[in-house]
Amino acid sequence: MPRFAYVNGRYVAHREGRVHIEDRGYQFADGVYEVVPVFDGKLVDEEPHLDRLDYSLGELKIAQPCARPALRFICRELVRRNCLRRGILYMQVTRGVASRDHKFPATVKSALVVTTKNYGGPTPRMIEEGARVITIPDIRWARCDIKSISLLPNVLGKQQAVERGAFEAWLIDRNGNVTEGTSTNAWIVTSDKRVITRQLGNAILAGVTRASLRKLMADDGYKLEERPFTLAEAKSAAEAFLTSSTSLVLPITQIDDDRIGGGKPGPMTRKLREAMLAYVAK
């Protein structure tokens, strides 16, 4: 249980962290967030996360809560105060507090909340055996490139996965293609060792781990194709995996009722996970 949270200018006891009932994040989901992994007390990919936060804020025309050096300081200071070695930092920016009205308020100060959590990553067993995903229709809105807190469909999707004994739900668009998971990006590997993941666009979030892995793959000469892939293609793939800030690279060994790669994590996935682990440990 973390000791401190940062809430609108102050470090407070986590259990005392409160926002006003008319914060637009609470009434309209009018805000954005980031989850940054922490390894050995250090924020991994701090700048790409802050860049993406700026992108999300810009798309929604929400003012930045403070200048980047100040935000960077707050994040690092909270990690320090909570003595966090391995876990995640969560930051959320909303449009601020205003009398409830859909349109943007004339003058308002963005709200900023930052918390941390101890988290060791997926269990050894899950890494060894691979995760199971189910597939469900992608019923989200048309701007999934914005990392907004408007996450209700993601919540419902994850819950369906859990109820069916799975770790994640892959979302299928109206053309039968996989977009991404409810909180992770989706990847497959073909039998001739091409790695495939959906191209960036409004249908998926530009994952920071996705981008880092992409760079590692380019450096190591992997063949990457960024394009839509169908559920059928995924089910007949040699390997499958997901990426996220909390799971890094996690093998998938079952999609719905179909085993992938004989039901065992594949060699490419293992190598990519090792490469990501080395990257975050740097």
Next chain:
Amino acid sequence: MPRFAYVNGRYVAHREGRVHIEDRGYQFADGVYEVVPVFDGKLVDEEPHLDRLDYSLGELKIAQPCARPALRFICRELVRRNCLRRGILYMQVTRGVASRDHKFPATVKSALVVTTKNYGGPTPRMIEEGARVITIPDIRWARCDIKSISLLPNVLGKQQAVERGAFEAWLIDRNGNVTEGTSTNAWIVTSDKRVITRQLGNAILAGVTRASLRKLMADDGYKLEERPFTLAEAKSAAEAFLTSSTSLVLPITQIDDDRIGGGKPGPMTRKLREAMLAYVAK
């Protein structure tokens, strides 16, 4: 400015109303709401609003925050304490406070916030001249029948309307049909006096004012068609109007750059507005 808000079991000063930073409404938009009009100190259509709240909660499997008699008491008591004669009551229920994780928490108590606001309805000028609406693509998720607080697309749509000098934005689905406004239901009247509004389903909210007006129309022998209508049909309609708990029946005299009914509120719309005013005054 209202004096009191009801927040999780207590009547508190409105400006002191606070919820925890890990309320799932704040982090996931994992909650629902209702807006109930108040006329002459009385809640209008109280039971249909509470019925719809139950529906939304049920669809999301969020537990009711309290039994209906208790909720009814809280709403009426807040109206009384705030000496509200004419305005709106807002109530919001979220899944409650839990350490951030997409899936439903195992044990959690639903959070309940209720506020009121003085509001006199649309200005006399707007009623006299009619409102302008713009049209934009409907980019929302696939479950608009749930009155969730996941309202970011609605916020962005309303803001676009305001920036273009309009009162509301009508949302156009991928088939070119009008679904509804960002916070209102959409209606048109044909030259042969048929009234048309979108049928209920996942694409629109089941408006309480919509239902009340529907009943008034049936009692008075109006011809109502519940079906999709295209933007072209709307632009060539004899009359157009919108309904909501805050606006009741509001004439629309311009859609994008096209005038409707010669740019003046039509006779049917005026009659229906009068009927609604008589209904809420009962």
